[in-house]
Amino acid sequence: MPETAAIDEAVIDLLQQDLQLQAVMPDGVFWGAGPPGATRLVVVTRLGQVDAPIFGGARAYEDVTYRIRAVALSTLPHANADARAAEARIEALLGGGTLTAPGYTLMVARRLEPIHDTEPDAVDPAILWQVRGGDYQVMMSP
């Protein structure tokens, strides 16, 4: 039985390897949190997961929800435009996409809800971040 981590890694790899996304989010794609000093990055977290059991103890499929946020420091030139371009690129890659993970067959990858926020910095509220992206559902059958 394959491990769910393979789906996580597939999502990260898909985003990391895309040159268009790299162009607007040059600091990279990260799981959970980005490194200090990053100002244009994509952060992926897992919001939830449901396993659908079938007889025999196997999983019929795994239903994973990811929150994918393209984050840009608002004081940077074109911060909002870059975040918006990143959102579009994420949707192009994942929405109804061709995600592949070892040991799994893709059932669906789709956006559940878009994200568009301006968030104050956790340390210095005077600093603002442009945040775009979405919550994505990825269902895969082992």
Place this chain on the structure above:
Amino acid sequence: MARRHGSTGQVAIDPAGTTTYVPVAALNSWTLDSARDKVDVTAFGDTNKQYVVGLPDTKGTFSGFWDELSTPDTVFAVAGADVPCGLKLTPSTITPTYFASGLAYLDASIDVKSDGAVSISGEWVAAGPWLWEPQGALLGRGSERAPGREGRTSRADRDDRAGLLSDEENDQIEERERRG
């Protein structure tokens, strides 16, 4: 004695109607309903409603997910056949000798929604005697008469058994019943 988790349940089918059962893939539930017909026989003077029972029903449901490699052949083709299949329902494959089985007719349906997995479900009904193994107990060992209703079933009889009436009162009531 032990309690079991349903994750190790199983539905197996023999399309030919014999006992060469093959587990059906991607299912996750089954039910077996043995409810008996009940007829209200409450009479004047009864202190609670009373019933007699008929044969137990033998039917149920199953459900799971669509698997294009197996579902068409193992579920829908069987459901579309004119002959009954052999159906074996195992509560837990940890104890594989405990199961219910018999001939059955299947119905099957598929449920496709844009926001969920493609699922299937179906109903089955008995097409012959069903057995619970390993006891070999018939599911359909029914009776049209409830225990205790043979012979005298009058109010006097029940009150007498309850010790509520004297011998003299019993004699008087039975005499009235004989006279109609």
